[in-house]
Amino acid sequence: MVEPFLSNFKHLNFRLMKINLKRISLLLVPALMMLASCKKFLDVNQNPNQATDKNIPYRTLFTGALESAAEQQAGGPTFLMHWMGYWASPGDYAIDQSETTYNVPNSFTNGVWTSTYDLLFDLYQTKTKALAEKDSVTAGCAMILSVRYFQDLVDIFGNVPYSQCFNSYRTPQPVYDKAEDIYKDLSKVLDTAVKYLKANMNESQTAAFNKSDIATGGNLAKWNKLANTYRLRLCIRQSEVAGFNPAPEIAKVKANGGVLLAGESFSVNPGYTDADNKQSPFYGNFAYTPLGTGASATVRANNYMADILFNSSDSRWLYYYRPISGNIVGCTYGLANGNPTGASSSIVGTGTARSATQNAWIYPSFESMFLRAEAIARGWYVDNLTNAKTAYEQAVTENYVWLNVTDAQEDAAWYLDGSQNPDGAEIADFSNAGNTAASRAKFIAFQKYIALNSIDVFEAWFDLNRLHMMPDNGYISVNPARVSNTLPVRLVYPDIERRTNAANVSAQGNINIFNTKLFWQP
Numbered sequence: 001m002v003e004p005f006l007s008n009f010k011h012l013n014f015r016l017m018k019i020n021l022k023r024i025s026l027l028l029v030p031a032l033m034m035l036a037s038c039k040k041f042l043d044v045n046q047n048p049n050q051a052t053d054k055n056i057p058y059r060t061l062f063t064g065a066l067e068s069a070a071e072q073q074a075g076g077p078t079f080l081m082h083w084m085g086y087w088a089s090p091g092d093y094a095i096d097q098s099e100t101t102y103n104v105p106n107s108f109t110n111g112v113w114t115s116t117y118d119l120l121f122d123l124y125q126t127k128t129k130a131l132a133e134k135d136s137v138t139a140g141c142a143m144i145l146s147v148r149y150f151q152d153l154v155d156i157f158g159n160v161p162y163s164q165c166f167n168s169y170r171t172p173q174p175v176y177d178k179a180e181d182i183y184k185d186l187s188k189v190l191d192t193a194v195k196y197l198k199a200n201m202n203e204s205q206t207a208a209f210n211k212s213d214i215a216t217g218g219n220l221a222k223w224n225k226l227a228n229t230y231r232l233r234l235c236i237r238q239s240e241v242a243g244f245n246p247a248p249e250i251a252k253v254k255a256n257g258g259v260l261l262a263g264e265s266f267s268v269n270p271g272y273t274d275a276d277n278k279q280s281p282f283y284g285n286f287a288y289t290p291l292g293t294g295a296s297a298t299v300r301a302n303n304y305m306a307d308i309l310f311n312s313s314d315s316r317w318l319y320y321y322r323p324i325s326g327n328i329v330g331c332t333y334g335l336a337n338g339n340p341t342g343a344s345s346s347i348v349g350t351g352t353a354r355s356a357t358q359n360a361w362i363y364p365s366f367e368s369m370f371l372r373a374e375a376i377a378r379g380w381y382v383d384n385l386t387n388a389k390t391a392y393e394q395a396v397t398e399n400y401v402w403l404n405v406t407d408a409q410e411d412a413a414w415y416l417d418g419s420q421n422p423d424g425a426e427i428a429d430f431s432n433a434g435n436t437a438a439s440r441a442k443f444i445a446f447q448k449y450i451a452l453n454s455i456d457v458f459e460a461w462f463d464l465n466r467l468h469m470m471p472d473n474g475y476i477s478v479n480p481a482r483v484s485n486t487l488p489v490r491l492v493y494p495d496i497e498r499r500t501n502a503a504n505v506s507a508q509g510n511i512n513i514f515n516t517k518l519f520w521q522p
Contacts (some may be wrong), residue, residue: 058129059212062138063270065122066215069145069470070268070360071254072119073456074281077112078299080457083487084464085304085475088331090342100334100479104487104513106495112156113494117165120149124166137220139207140196144227147186147193148363151234153256154179155462156491159508161501173501176508180519183234187249190227194256214268215362221257226266228252229259229368232382237372239378239441240466240522256382260368262398267359271443274356278359281360282454287353294347301346303330305453306476312424315411319351319452320404334477351403352454366402367456369395370448375441377433389430392444396428399451427471445469465489465521489521490514 079086079099089095098104123146130139153160162182164174197220201209210218230255235246253259260266272280272288286296301321306328309317321328329345373391375382385391393416400408400415418425418432426432433443446469464470464487476485479487490513493505510516 022193047512053515055477058126058133058135058138059208061122061126061129063212063214065119065126065142066144066213066268066362067270067360068119068122068208069149072115072149073361074285075115076285076457079108080461081299081454082333083475083477084301084449084457085302085333086460088301088302088333089298090300090331091192091337091339091344092341095334095336095479095482100477100516101482102477102484103483104488104492106492106498108494109156109491110494110496112491113153113497116149116153120146120153121166123149135201135209136196136199137201137205137361138212140193140199141213141223143189143193143196144223144230145362146234147189147227147230150182150186151230151237152458154182155237155518156458156492156494157521158511158516159467161504173504176504185239186234187231191230191252194224194227197227214270222260222264222266224257225260225264226363228382229363229371232259232368232371232375235380236374236462237462237466238520241520246380250375250382253382259372260363261372262364262365262369262394262401264368265359265361265365265402266363267361269357269359272357272360277355277452280358282348283353283356283358286348286454288356290356294342296347297342299348300342301328301330302475303332304439305450306330307474308427308450310413312427313421314424314450315405315413316351316400316403316430316450319349319405321346321349332478333475334479336479342501345484348454351405354404361455363404364455366395366398366451367448367459369398370444370451374441374444374448377444378437388440388444389433392430392433392447395444396447396451442467442469446471465518484514486514489515489517 031071035394070453077504078087081101082089083102098108110294123142126142127139127146130136130142150162158179159176160175160179160182162177162185164171165173206218213219216222231249235249238244238246269280272278276290279290284295286299289295306317306321307330308314309320310328317328321330324344324346329340331345369391372382372385373388373395376386376391377388393412396416397409397412400412405411414420415424416428416430418429421428427446433440445463445467447459449463449469473485476482490511492511492513493508498505
C-alpha cells in the first residue's frame with residue numbers, strides 16, 4: 001500500500017410572496033480567485049517543504065488540522081461558488097475577466113493547491129507522530145480525514161503528488177501518481193484507519209484523545225461512520241466508470257455501521273466567539289465582522305439559484321439568503337453594467353451563517369444522506385434501507401433541519417409532495433425521478449446541488465462533471481467574452497507547482513480544462 005496518505009396558509013402566503021417578488025440583477029465584481037481569506041482560530045499549519053516543529057505535540061496538530069478542515073469548507077472557494085450559480089458579486093466593482101470568461105491563468109489555483117496540501121501535511125505529521133507514540137487511534141482519525149482531501153485534489157486536478165509528496169528531503173520534486181491509483185490506495189488507507197480505531201486506550205490516553213478531538217469528543221463510532229461516508233464517496237464518484245464494481249467497498253460500509261445519518265453532522269467548535277480571528281469561519285468570512293459590518297463585499301445571492309428556490313416555492317430561500325425589505329435581491333453572474341451596489345443585494349442567510357459562535361462543518365449529515373440515497377437508487381444497499389424514495393426524502397428533510405428552517409419537517413414534506421406544492425413537483429417529487437438508476441441518480445443529484453448551496457461547492461461541481469444533472473445552463477457567466485459555454489471539468493496545475501516541480505508537471509502532458517477529462521468523468 002502506498003500510504004502518505006419548511007399550514008397550507010403559510011405556503012399560500014409564500015407563493016404570493018414569490019409572485020410579487022422584486023427581482024434585481026446586479027453587476028458582478030471581481031471574484032476572489034483564491035479561497036476566501038480565512039480567519040483562523042487555531043493555526044498550526046506548516047510549510048509542506050519544511051519539517052514540522054518537533055516541539056508541536058501531535059494532539060495539538062490533530063486539533064489544529066480539524067479546525068483547518070472546517071476552514072477549508074468555509075473558505076469557498078468563492079470563484080466556484082460563482083461558477084456553480086450559488087453566488088455572484090454586486091455592482092460596486094468591475095467584473096473579473098479571467099474568472100467570468102473561464103480563461104483562467106495558472107495562478108488561479110495557487111490557493112486551492114497550497115491550502116489543501118498544507119492541511120494534508122498536518123494530518124500526515126499527526127499520523128506519523130501518533131504512531132511513534134503508539135497512538136493508533138489518533139493516527140487512524142488523521143488518516144480518515146486525509147482521504148477526503150486527497151480525493152478532492154484528484155477530483156480537481158487529476159494526477160497529483162501522493163506517494164512522495166511529504167518526503168521533501170529525499171524527493172524535493174515529487175512524482176505525480178495516477179488518479180486511479182490514488183483512488184485505489186485511499187480505500188486501503190481507510191481499511192488501515194478503521195483497524196487503528198479498534199486499539200485499546202487507557203484512561204489517560206482516552207481523556208487526552210477526547211480533549212483533542214474537537215469534532216466528536218472521542219466518539220469513535222462517529223469516526224467510523226465518517227470513514228464509511230468517505231468510502232461511499234469514493235464509490236459514488238466512480239459510478240460512471242465502465243466495469244466499476246462497488247460491491248466489496250459497499251459491503252465494508254454496511255459491515256462497519258453505515259454512513260453519517262440525521263443529526264450526525266461532522267463539525268467542530270474549538271470555542272468560537274464574536275471577536276477578531278475567533279469567529280466561526282463561514283460566518284466570519286461571509287456574514288458580519290465583530291463590529292457588525294459586512295464581512296464580504298463580493299458574495300451576494302446569484303439569480304440562478306434564487307430563481308430555482310422561488311420557482312419551486314422552496315422556503316429555504318429565507319435561509320440561504322438574507323432578504324432585503326422582504327425580497328431576495330440577486331445578481332447575474334458576469335453582467336458588467338447597470339446594477340445596484342452591494343448594500344442593496346442579499347448576503348448569506350441565517351441557515352448557513354447563524355452566529356459567530358456556530359459550529360463549523362466538515363461534513364454535514366444531509367450530504368452523507370444524499371450519497372446514501374443515490375447509492376440505494378443504484379442498488380448499492382449501504383444499510384438495511386432499500387427504498388430510494390425514502391432515503392431521498394430523508395436527505396432533503398435533513399437539509400431543512402440542518403438549515404434550522406422553522407417547521408422543517410412540515411416544510412420539507414410540503415415541498416416534496418407534488419400534490420401540495422405543484423410549483424416544485426418537477427424537481428422535488430420523487431415520482432418524477434424516472435424508473436432507471438441513471439435518471440434517479442440525476443434527480444437526487446440536482447436536489448443535492450440545491451442543498452449544498454455554499455456548503456460544499458466542490459461536491460456540487462464534481463456531481464455536475466459526473467452526472468450533468470443541471471436542467472439548463474443558466475448558471476453560466478453572461479460575459480460575452482467567455483471562452484466556453486460550459487464550466488471547466490478540472491483546474492490547471494498552479495504556477496507555484498510549475499516553478500518548483502516543473503518536470504513532473506510537464507510530464508502530465510497538455511491539459512485542456514474543458515475537455516481533458518478525469519478518469520471517472522463520462
